[in-house]
Amino acid sequence: MTRRELLKRSAAASLALPGAAAFLDACAKPGTASSSAHANGPGMGSYWPAGSPYPLARQDSPVTWKLWRDPIKPGLAPEKGATLQIYNWADYIWLKVVRQFCKAYNCKYQITTFNNMDEGLAKMRTGQLQFDAFMGVTPDILGKLITGKLLQPLNHSYIPHLASDVWETYQNPFYDQRWHYTVPYTTYTTGIGYRRDLIPDAQIRGMSNPYEIFWDTKFNGKIGIYDDYREAISMALLKNGITDLNTGNQKYINQAQKTLISLINAVNVRASINGVYIGIPKGTFDIHQSWSGDIVAAWQYTPVQNMKTWQTLGYWFPANRKGAVFNDTVTIPANAQNPVLAHHFLDWMMTYQNAMLNFTWNGYQPPQRQADPATLTTTKSYYGEPYVFPWLSDAVVHESDFHTGHFQEELTPQVDQLWHNAWQAFNSA
Amino acid sequence: MRVLPRKRPREEATGGWYPRWYWPGFALPGSLWILLLFVLPFYVVVSIAFGTVDPVFQSPLPVYEPWWWTSRYLLEEWHFVTGEFRAVELRTLAYVVLATAICLVIAYAVAYYVARFGGKRKGLFLVLLIAPFFISYLMRMLSWVELLQPNGYVNSVLTFLHITPHPINWLAGVPFTVVLGLVYGYVPYMILPLYGFLDRIDQSHLEAGRDLGANPFWTFVRVTLPLSKPAILASLVIVTLPMFGDYYTNNLLSGSPKTTMFGNLLDNAMEATGQGPEAAVLVLFLVVFLMIPMLYYMRETAKAQRNQ
Numbered sequence: 001m002t003r004r005e006l007l008k009r010s011a012a013a014s015l016a017l018p019g020a021a022a023f024l025d026a027c028a029k030p031g032t033a034s035s036s037a038h039a040n041g042p043g044m045g046s047y048w049p050a051g052s053p054y055p056l057a058r059q060d061s062p063v064t065w066k067l068w069r070d071p072i073k074p075g076l077a078p079e080k081g082a083t084l085q086i087y088n089w090a091d092y093i094w095l096k097v098v099r100q101f102c103k104a105y106n107c108k109y110q111i112t113t114f115n116n117m118d119e120g121l122a123k124m125r126t127g128q129l130q131f132d133a134f135m136g137v138t139p140d141i142l143g144k145l146i147t148g149k150l151l152q153p154l155n156h157s158y159i160p161h162l163a164s165d166v167w168e169t170y171q172n173p174f175y176d177q178r179w180h181y182t183v184p185y186t187t188y189t190t191g192i193g194y195r196r197d198l199i200p201d202a203q204i205r206g207m208s209n210p211y212e213i214f215w216d217t218k219f220n221g222k223i224g225i226y227d228d229y230r231e232a233i234s235m236a237l238l239k240n241g242i243t244d245l246n247t248g249n250q251k252y253i254n255q256a257q258k259t260l261i262s263l264i265n266a267v268n269v270r271a272s273i274n275g276v277y278i279g280i281p282k283g284t285f286d287i288h289q290s291w292s293g294d295i296v297a298a299w300q301y302t303p304v305q306n307m308k309t310w311q312t313l314g315y316w317f318p319a320n321r322k323g324a325v326f327n328d329t330v331t332i333p334a335n336a337q338n339p340v341l342a343h344h345f346l347d348w349m350m351t352y353q354n355a356m357l358n359f360t361w362n363g364y365q366p367p368q369r370q371a372d373p374a375t376l377t378t379t380k381s382y383y384g385e386p387y388v389f390p391w392l393s394d395a396v397v398h399e400s401d402f403h404t405g406h407f408q409e410e411l412t413p414q415v416d417q418l419w420h421n422a423w424q425a426f427n428s429a
Numbered sequence: 430m431r432v433l434p435r436k437r438p439r440e441e442a443t444g445g446w447y448p449r450w451y452w453p454g455f456a457l458p459g460s461l462w463i464l465l466l467f468v469l470p471f472y473v474v475v476s477i478a479f480g481t482v483d484p485v486f487q488s489p490l491p492v493y494e495p496w497w498w499t500s501r502y503l504l505e506e507w508h509f510v511t512g513e514f515r516a517v518e519l520r521t522l523a524y525v526v527l528a529t530a531i532c533l534v535i536a537y538a539v540a541y542y543v544a545r546f547g548g549k550r551k552g553l554f555l556v557l558l559i560a561p562f563f564i565s566y567l568m569r570m571l572s573w574v575e576l577l578q579p580n581g582y583v584n585s586v587l588t589f590l591h592i593t594p595h596p597i598n599w600l601a602g603v604p605f606t607v608v609l610g611l612v613y614g615y616v617p618y619m620i621l622p623l624y625g626f627l628d629r630i631d632q633s634h635l636e637a638g639r640d641l642g643a644n645p646f647w648t649f650v651r652v653t654l655p656l657s658k659p660a661i662l663a664s665l666v667i668v669t670l671p672m673f674g675d676y677y678t679n680n681l682l683s684g685s686p687k688t689t690m691f692g693n694l695l696d697n698a699m700e701a702t703g704q705g706p707e708a709a710v711l712v713l714f715l716v717v718f719l720m721i722p723m724l725y726y727m728r729e730t731a732k733a734q735r736n737q
Contacts, residue, residue, distance in 0.1 A: 053485050118488075118702050125486060147485050221601030227684070229701065261686075268602050270684040283579055284600065413487060413703055420701055424509070427689050427697055428517045 042066055042147045049412045054143040056410050058246070062174035065146045065181055071155035072339050082338040083108040084345060087124070087131035090115060094361035101348045107341060117141055124150050130335050132342035135185060136328045139175035140410040142182065145331070151181045152334045158343035159183060161350035167367040167399045170327075175409070182329035183346050186293065186364035187397040189405065190231060190324040191317035193276045193290030193298070195283075196391065204316045211239035213287060215266045223263070224279060224288040227271035229423035230408050234324055235289055236260045238406075245324060245406045248415035257422035261429045271427075277301050277363075280313060290315060292395035296388050297363025310389060317394040325397070325405030327367065357382055365397045373398045478502060478709035489705025502706040503713075510714055514694060521691040524604070525672045528611035532668055533661065535612070536619035541653075544627035558624065561617045570610060570681045577606060577682070602685025610678040615671070619664040626660030627653070659733050666726050670719055691715060 038048055038055075045055030045063035057063040084102065086093070090113040098109050112131065114120035117138055123129055125148065137145070145151045156162070162183055163171065170184040192210060198219075204210050214223055214235075225232045234245045236256035247253065263269040272279060276294035279285035281302040295315040302309040317323050330349060332342045348354050355366035360381040365371065365388075373396040376387045388396050411419065476491035479498035483490045492498055510518070543554040561569065576583050577599035584596035599606045630653060638648040676692030695715070698708035 116700060118700065121486065122488060125488070144486050221598040224684075264686050268685055268687060270600075270602060271686070272684050413482075416487075416703055420704055423701075424694065424697060425513055427686050428509075428514050428694060429686050 042068065043143070051414075052412055054147045056143065056412070057139065057175040058409055059174050059407055062177050063143075064177040065142070067153045067180060068146070068149050069153065069334075071153040072158075072343070074155055074157040076340045078105055078107070078341045078344055079338040081107070082341050083110055084133070084338060084341055085109075085131045085336075086111045086133050086135060086345075087120070087129070087333075088113060088133075088135040089120075092136050092362060092364075094358050096361070097349075097354050097358045100354070100357075101345055104348075105341060105344060107338075121145070124333065127335060130337050131333050132336040132338045133345050134331045134333050137182065137185075137331050138326070138328055139173075139182075140408065142175055142329075143410060146181060150334055151331045152336065152339065153180050154183070154332065154346070155343060158340070159347040159350060161347050161352075165350055165352045165355070165368055165370070167369060167402075169399055169402045170367055173327075176329075182331050183350055184367050185328045185330045185349065186359075186362075187325070187327040187367050187402075188291050188293045188364055189317050189395070189397055189401060190226075190234070190289065190291055190326070191315055191394060192287065193280050193285075193295045194287045194314045194316070195280060195312050196314035197312045198286050199314065201314060201316075201391070204314075205319070209239065210316055210318075211235065214239075214263060214269070214289075216287075217267055219267060219286045221268045221270075222284070222286040223267045224270045224272050224275040224285045225260075225263070226275075226289050226291075227273045229419055231289060231324075232260060232271065232426070233257075233419055233422055234406075234408060238323065243322065243406050245408045246411055246415070248412070248418065250418060253418050253422050257425050260422070260426040264426075264429055281309070291364075292317070292397060293362065293364030295363075295392060296365070296395050297361075299385075299389065311391060313389070313392065315392050315395040321398065321401050321404045323405055325401045325407060327402075328364075356387070359387060367397075367399065474709050474712055477706055478713050480706060480709075482703050482705060487703035489709065502710050506707055506710040506714070510711075514691075517689050517691055517694060520604075520689070521673060524608055524611060524688075524690060525669055528608045528615070528672060529665060529669050531608070531612045532616045532619050533665070535616050536623050536664065537657075537661070540620050540623035540627050543624055544630075555624075558617060558620050566614055567677065567681075569614065570678060573610060573613065574600065574681055600682060600684075602683045602687040604688055606682045607679050607688045607690075610682045611672055611675065614675075614678055615668045619668050622664045622667060623657070623660050626657055626663075630656055659730060662726050662729055666722065669722060673719060674715060 038044075041048075042054050043063050043065040045057060045061055047058050047061035048055040055061075055063050084098075084105075084107050086098065086109060088111060093111070095111075098111070101107075102109050112123075112129070114123060120134070120137075121141060121144065124131075124134065124145070134151070142151075156179075162179070166184060170179070172178060173182070173184065176182045192204065192213065194204065194213070199213070204213055207213060214225070216223075225235060230245075233253070233256045236259040237243075237245060237247065237252060240252070240255050240259055242252045242256070244252075270285075272285075272288070275285045275288040276290040277298040278301055280288055280290075280295075281298050292315065295313060298313050299310040302312075330346055332339060332346070336342050349358070349366075352368050352370050355368050356371060359366055359371075360383060365376075371387070376396050377390040377393050379387055381387045472493075473491055476493050476498075477489045479495075479500065479502070480492035481490050481499065482488065539558070543551060543558070547554050575581055578584070579596045579598055583599065584593075587593045588596060597603075634652055634656065635648055638652040639645075643651060674692045674695065676690060676696040679688050679690050679693055680696075691711075695708055695711045698704040698711060
């Protein structure tokens with residue numbers, strides 16, 4: 001081979017090899033992830049299970065997500081004549097709050113809804129829908145959204161009310177250190193909703209293990225749990241004394257499965273998603289696993305609107321506040337058409353007055369500094385009633401709950417499969 | 430003698446000459462319909478069942494190249510279908526058989542009455558039969574949820590008449606309620622095809638039966654019923670196939686694991702992150718199972734055509 005030939009072939013090979021690699025990559029089995037060092041990953045965190053493309057956030061292993069692109073520049077004017085595209089769970093924001101924002105910023109709005117987080121994520125992934133604000137995002141899907149480059153980093157200069165109005169915890173949340181991509185929307189706990197006219201508060205509070213009330217045969221056929229595998233199994237884990245709500249321990253999950261199945265024969269338990277705010281006021285359920293926000297809003301669904309019927313709604317959460325706690329977030333999608341307006345909207349929702357107005361309607365508490373949990377049960381809301389009725393004081397979320405409570409976080413696919421199998425076993429029992 | 434060219438068969442049949450593709454061409458729209466709306470989507474389901482999930486989003490990732498297919502999910506679900514899910518499968522079968530039988534009795538009686546005794550009011554009856562289709566299935570089920578509440582009208586009537594001393598919790602995982610819901614939801618789909626067929630039965634057949642000495646009952650048993658067998662089979666197929674995949678009737682009227690149907694297992698898998706292939710495999714199992722009544726129906730229909 002002559003030197004000229006060698007050079008020609010080397011040049012050809014240098015051109016062809018990347019192409020060949022790309023070709024081989026295209027021919028590779030679909031769904032196989034290319035291995036990348038953690039240093040090149042989308043974020044930094046100490047809990048990075050094998051096979052996971054990103055670190056998983058835990059209360060004791062926070063995650064800092066890298067900025068995959070620069071946030072928008074500071075000091076830009078909001079887009080003029082824009083239509084703010086909001087993507088949210090159904091019935092999870094009061095339109096009054098959005099209308100007031102649009103009046104202040106001279107814009108229109110459009111709300112598109114989803115019914116569960118998977119659906120929300122699936123629509124986002126298409127890239128065809130261009131939303132300005134993605135609301136109600138649970139922290140357990142942030143890894144997917146950021147790794148998939150579906151969110152844009154936030155410019156904090158547009159959102160001063162997060163620093164001034166929102167709990168200290170959310171100045172640096174464990175699932176998004178330095179809040180690169182999220183602002184908190186609502187906080188809530190999972191406890192037990194019940195009919196106070198049938199179960200005195202003292203009875204449930206006096207039980208050594210109040211979760212056992214789900215097995216009380218007196219309420220046969222009128223007991224419900226959420227139709228949600230994480231919530232249902234978490235309740236069984238807590239009943240069994242297991243506080244790690246992200247456990248991958250097969251033994252604990254099997255025990256939780258048996259615990260749940262025993263509910264079927266004991267009380268003919270039912271799974272529902274609206275059993276608290278519709279079922280308890282109507283009398284379809286006497287006891288139901290309950291998100292604090294659902295029971296706070298349930299008074300709006302009582303068949304008769306008076307204090308007597310509102311007083312039938314009860315909520316229990318552990319007195320030591322060691323129960324299941326959560327929060328939802330608001331984010332800005334990467335392909336937002338009005339990112340400046342979206343930043344202002346996020347700030348609007350972080351402002352005390354607006355956040356509390358929204359709380360009045362949807363029942364899910366914003367993490368506002370001024371919304372002192374001690375006074376929420378006495379301060380009158382827009383409707384003239386307390387934000388939270390005094391007898392539902394357990395449903396008020398405290399900032400300290402996020403230090404004492406237990407968070408449901410993203411599971412590895414293998415652990416998630418164990419949880420799903422347990423849920424299917426319950427459903428087919 | 431001049432020999433005329435022999436007519437080709439299709440000229441003899443139609444009286445004119447058409448290109449070879451002319452008559453098969455009429456099957457083209459239907460074939461395209463089946464290709465686009467059945468074959469291709471079904472291949473996507475198969476590709477998901479034998480595919481994988483996205484490593485980041487955990488969403489189903491269809492694998493269209495059969496050489497990359499994996500039987501992992503098939504084997505996993507086979508384990509469940511032949512084990513843990515057995516009770517649900519048997520329950521679904523029982524509910525569907527019972528609901529279909531009740532549907533058939535109601536639908537046949539209604540269709541027979543309208544076809545034979547509708548007279549001038551046939552049009553009105555037909556409108557009434559179609560009326561349920563104006564209201565969505567979901568809304569009709571929700572109305573039952575209201576009626577069957579512990580303090581709903583059904584319990585009010587039952588306690589008022591002293592049929593039951595206390596209100597019955599119909600919505601607390603009662604199999605009867607689920608079967609009732611299935612019957613209520615699907616019976617209109619059975620009435621219409623039955624009516625369409627019964628209305629076309631030649632009256633002379635019935636008259637012949639009576640002339641030969643059969644009373645109205647035996648005329649029905651020996652003439653009407655055998656003649657309407659193809660319609661019965663067709664309406665059974667129309668009703669049972671969707672019933673097997675139904676999940677919302679149970680979700681709305683029960684919600685209890687005691688009444689879980691196969692469709693609920695499918696729905697659970699569909700709703701769950703990372704469970705897409707499992708859901709697709711369950712769909713395939715259901716399709717294979719439903720092929721049994723479908724093949725029986727096709728065999729019977731073919732036999733009936735041969736006999737004609």
